Amino acid sequence: MQGNGKIAVVGATGRVGWHVADLLAAQGWDVARIARSAGVDIISGEGLAEALRDATVIIDLAGGRSPEQAAATEFWMTATRNLREAGERAGVRRIVTISIIGTDRFKTGYNAAKYLHEQTTLAGSIPARVLRAAQFHEFVPQMMEWGRHGEITYMPKMPTQLVAARTVAGALVALATDANAAADGTITEIAGPRAERMAEMARLYAERTGIPTQIQEVDDPGDPEHLYETGVLLPSAAATLAGPTFAEWLDATLAQEDAAAHVRSRLDSAQTRH
Helix, strand or coil: CCCCCEEEEECCCCCCHHHHHHHHHHCCCEEEEECHHHCCCCCCCCCHHHHHCCEEEEEECCCCCCCCHHHHHHHHHHHHHHHHHHHHHHCCCEEEEEEECCHHHCCCHHHHHHHHHHHHHHCCCCCEEEEEECCECCHHHHHHHHHEECCEEEEECCEECCECHHHHHHHHHHHHHCCCCCCCCCEEEEECCCCEEHHHHHHHHHHHHCCCCEEEEECCCCCCCCCHHHCCCCCCCCCEECCCCHHHHHHHHHHHHHHHHHHHHHHHHHHHHC
16 A cells, blocks of 8 residues: 555654654655654654644654653653544544563563553554564664673573564554554564574674673563563564564674675775875
8 A cells, every 4th residue: 555645653763663754755655753853742742733734643653761660651651642632633543553572461660661551552542553563683782782791791581583673664554554454453463583582692693793792691680570581572373473583684784784884985985085
């Protein structure tokens, strides 16, 4: 289905958001990129009414600004209320929001706040669809940065089924634009093609990129119930599984970086000659 209207992407500058906006624009949709850097704040409401004018769908990819349950809950409840109220006034007909596989199993923490967010969205006056995703490939190097202390990088005991951010973006676009993608009021899942351990993927990343670090798998202090270790983040049998694998994604990413570095080198040489 090619675009013939306006879709608002909340969090359009984020890890998934820019892929979503890119894919929608390629299909011919008028994309309203909602982000604080674009002058739109979903918490204060600044610029929101104008950004949603004539939009028929909202894709909500806003990330909580704190990992703490209370702060994340306050953020998402305020954002959900503001998006719903502004969306009603604008005539929005559907909201699609992203969530996390296994979030319904948590009683505390960020995941519990995320579960409340998705349930509040589904219970709202605007028909909604929720996509629960596995952890992104792009999350591995970020977690390595968080866990690095000197020569050791601590990674959580976390079986997961890593998926590429752009793959998730494609599924979100389908949910937003395809009437047959899923029924309104439903929750679907997307994950990568195979189960992997976060620590093992960190070791692979370190080896391929030459990062001199020792990966050590540890209990995650942010998971007091130790649910991560039980495989709670793995997809259900009904989930859509889609590539690339982490290794394939990493190879492609490093190849792109090498190509970009080669182009920069040639440009620098040309500038030096002139």
